[in-house]
Amino acid sequence: MDRLVNPAAHGHTDADAFDLVIPALPGFGFGGKPRERGWGISRIAAAFHTLMTQELGYQRYGVQGGDWGGIISAKMASAYPGHVIGAHLNFLFVQPPPDPTDEDRQRIAERDAFQANETGYSLTQGTKPDSLTLAQSDSPAGLAAWVIEKFHTWGDVGDDIEKTFSKDVLLTNLMFYWAPNSIASAARIYYEARRDPAGFVYPKVEVPTGVAVFPREPWRVPRRWAEQRFNIVRWTEMPRGGHFAALEQPGLLAGDIITFFRGLRAR
Structure with a gap:
């Protein structure tokens, strides 16, 4: 900023x-x-x-x-x-x-592989979000596991996530869900987007x-x-x-x- x-x-x-x-x-x-x-x-x-x-x-x-x-x-x-x-x-x-093109087909295959292996979170949050978020609202460890896995998988972190995201940064991000108890309301955008x-x-x-x-x-x-x-x-x-x-x-x-x-x- x-x-x-x-x-x-x-x-x-x-x-x-x-x-x-x-x-x-x-x-x-x-x-x-x-x-x-x-x-x-x-x-x-x-x-x-x-x-x-x-x-x-x-x-x-x-x-x-x-x-x-x-x-x-x-x-x-x-x-x-x-x-x-x-x-x-x-x-x-x-x-x-x-x-x-052939290059496009290669990109499509990569996209489809990612969709198959890495987007279960989106399907769950888009169809039955509260089955997941009630548990996350009750468990700091469960919330941390769900969110920080995405930083690890989607970030440019190599073998050490803390070289890119310090513990303070990760914990601050988690607190935006934990302190106001907003993990359920945040996940609902996936549910609403599927209906829009x-x-x-x-x-x-x-x-x-x-x-x-x-x-x-x-x-x-x-x-x-x-x-x-x-x-x-x-x-x-x-x-x-x-x-x-x-x-x-x-x-x-x-x-x-x-x-x-x-x-x-x-x-």
Whole structure:
């Protein structure tokens, strides 16, 4: 955050500074627990747009995100192109092209293998979340095992997770679930997203889009796939980093965000 609000202290210029609005996703951490059904991608995107335009008064703004933040940012860029000046993403949810090349088929095989072996969490949280989250709400060890396994599998950690994520960082992340007892409400986004097809299927994102591709991101996609769904104007292959880019490589991510939006500020 400091790299973006105070870029001159990190090798950029004052003109590159941002106003940052970083909302918690409904259900996550201290972001409140929705008491009604329907808080999927489309509703969250609409709520964040209302926050930006009606509550905070930003008629033009940029979006950035990874994981669910990337999915919601992409939805906002598609739904509100008159307000979103550009989208910077380090996570893309796109399908392969209808005419796959041999290289595409290799990527599809890798994707399918990952889906088969590593996405049971998503299926459980998307279908029967409370069968799992009641136990996690009762067991700190169970919660830690569930969450930290993802840091190990999705992060660029090598053989030692603590070289990338210290115990303090991991425990702080866990406390955002444990202290407000939000693991159940956070998991529910998977359930709601499966019932919100418009959250994934929408018109092509025509606003300028920048993509930071981190090598250990499990959901990496080729640029050719992304260009079916996004107006790609910047594509950066990063030298290191994984799914948790803002935690793993904050300098690389912030630098790419700054460079991408620098050319859009006058719009």
